[in-house]
Amino acid sequence: MVASAAAALAVVTLPAGVANADVGQISGLAGKCVDIAGANSANGTAVQLYDCNGTGAQQWNNTGSQLQALGKCLDVAGGGTANGTVVQIWDCNGTGAQSWVVSGANDIVNTQANKCLDVSGNNSANGTRLQIWECTGGPNQKWNAPPGGGNPPPNPPPSGNFVVSEAQFNQMFPGRNGFYSYSGLIAALNAYPAFAKTGSDVTRKQEAAAFLANVSHETGGLVHVVEQNQANYPHYCDWGQPYGCPAGQAAYYGRGPIQLSWNFNYKAAGDALGLPLLTNPWLVQNDASVAWRTGIWYWMTQNGPGTMTPHDAMVNNRGFGETIRSINGSLECNGRNPAQVQSRVNNYNRFTGILGVSPGGNLYC
Structure with missing residues (x-):
């Protein structure tokens, strides 16, 4: 009874009840999502590819310069710029390691390194670590992401008004x-x-x-x-x-x-x-x-x-x-x-x- 992942890039769907159109999932290779491992908000927690599931670990706010989830920022480990440097979450600090732009070509580019968010080894398995890599235009670097300019979501996302009192x-x-x-x-x-x-x-x-x-x-x-x-x-x-x-x-x-x-x-x-x-x-x-x-x-x-x-x-x-x-x-x-x-x-x-x-x-x- 385990649902299978989609076979192609999924169109990002913002969860109903989130009024800010800049908050949502980031989907990519094999229709899977950018995910914070174990929904753990500790500094240094790995960012990976995983089946889209709508949890707070996959709800990203695109401010136009940063990508934020669980109250932390998407961050290039150690501020590195080399191919293969892994990404993680970290306290938002305004450094270049946390500067990201979603391009019109569906790339997510770290502006400090001028490199793209990349799925390691073009591997669509759950848990595959994300990294930065020279932009190639490959499917492992293409993402459907919320547009930029929003405000950070609370942690966790609000439930809103449930229809049953x-x-x-x-x-x-x-x-x-x-x-x-x-x-x-x-x-x-x-x-x-x-x-x-x-x-x-x-x-x-x-x-x-x-x-x-x-x-x-x-x-x-x-x-x-x-x-x-x-x-x-x-x-x-x-x-x-x-x-x-x-x-x-x-x-x-x-x-x-x-x-x-x-x-x-x-x-x-x-x-x-x-x-x-x-x-x-x-x-x-x-x-x-x-x-x-x-x-x-x-x-x-x-x-x-x-x-x-x-x-x-x-x-x-x-x-x-x-x-x-x-x-x-x-x-x-x-x-x-x-x-x-x-x-x-x-x-x-x-x-x-x-x-x-x-x-x-x-x-x-």
Whole structure:
């Protein structure tokens, strides 16, 4: 269920809810993004190529002379000017090592070295270090970046006004487990700024209702933090994966609002969110914000047994039924388990009613 990267340069899409058009992702080789390793804001943290995921580690502000993310500046290590000098993040200091211009030819040029931001070895693998190199016009030096002249974004990017108020959330989940806090959900929204902030007000509310309806079904109304059938716990370790199951055979059971399970899903979610979920899957059941982030990660990036992400289904008017297909379609859709589908639809109808919007069409799968 791991989403694959695009095969070509992606057009930069600014996350909805960010009013400043100078803040967004920088995408390049193989459609991947300029990323701060591990979402770590410490001086000297590597800047790399990674699957685009909408997190704050990939939200860059182009001031016209600097590129800023997580409150730091894109910086050439040691102020070097030689081919192959790696780039990193560092406290903004106004030196030439942090002076960048996005050209009309889609180059990002360090003006001190007069060299281009470059993907080492033309390698599109996640984690490939970025460097400066003599400008060649090659695809490993072409970037789609926000235009210049903006103001630095806060760290992390603001969640903005979520379309579900705390009172409405409590109305939706009157018997919820206290672990699933509204504040934890709001904190998690920064991981994917386009979530419930894309399209019209109606679309945004429908998407929020659809997400919460599905997680309500998965967790019994936000009651269960972990999978209840402990006999299943040892089944979720796929030793065929090269990284194995470092947390133990029975460590990758369902947790959180989408009941994240299997070692490969913990690995994928952890990589996307900059969290050590493969080695410490218990984070999902111990930290409400982490739990909510895994749910939003799946919603925004994974097709599951469907053909599109649940987010895409809602913002492209494909209907609530397509979100069911993307979450559990192989077991529920096409008449396999109509009672489970109806449970999800009932939740969705109730939640859209609380939010005061029509549920739209295509409710079933």
